[in-house]
Amino acid sequence: MRAVLQRVSSASVTVDGEVTGKIAAGLVVLLGIAPEDTSAIVTTMAEKILNLRIFHDDQKRMNRSLIDVAGAVLLISQFTLYADTRRGRRPGFNAAAPPDLARSLYHHMGAELSRQVPVEWGVFGAEMAVDLVNHGPVTIILDSDDR
Numbered sequence: 672m673r674a675v676l677q678r679v680s681s682a683s684v685t686v687d688g689e690v691t692g693k694i695a696a697g698l699v700v701l702l703g704i705a706p707e708d709t710s711a712i713v714t715t716m717a718e719k720i721l722n723l724r725i726f727h728d729d730q731k732r733m734n735r736s737l738i739d740v741a742g743a744v745l746l747i748s749q750f751t752l753y754a755d756t757r758r759g760r761r762p763g764f765n766a767a768a769p770p771d772l773a774r775s776l777y778h779h780m781g782a783e784l785s786r787q788v789p790v791e792w793g794v795f796g797a798e799m800a801v802d803l804v805n806h807g808p809v810t811i812i813l814d815s816d817d818r
Contacts, residue, residue, distance in 0.1 A: 672815040673703040682803035692791030697742030703752025704768040717783035747793040
């Protein structure tokens, strides 16, 4: 599982001209799922996302978590995080999970996160326009293979 976290002061996602999710301060989480990913990996990654200390404290140090700052998550499925660009000019996506597994684990991730913070959603499998103000900028990449 791969997740790109972007600390934002605001973000929204639009599908077919309709806003499907919108947050103020928090994280945009772009989530890619691999065929070997499991519910246990989702739980571990959700805990990391919720508790990673990447928000400023009173001394402007990154010392607070998403939970500490009462932030929200905008969760976006993104199979392209598993793009294979080693050959040619067109990326391959065979390393991404099949849609049924990816959809299930994407929803499981949202459920895990929503136990502690508000979660807004993209639309799984849709072409989305994500608008965000990256605060910092702070962008963190998590990969379950790095555990």
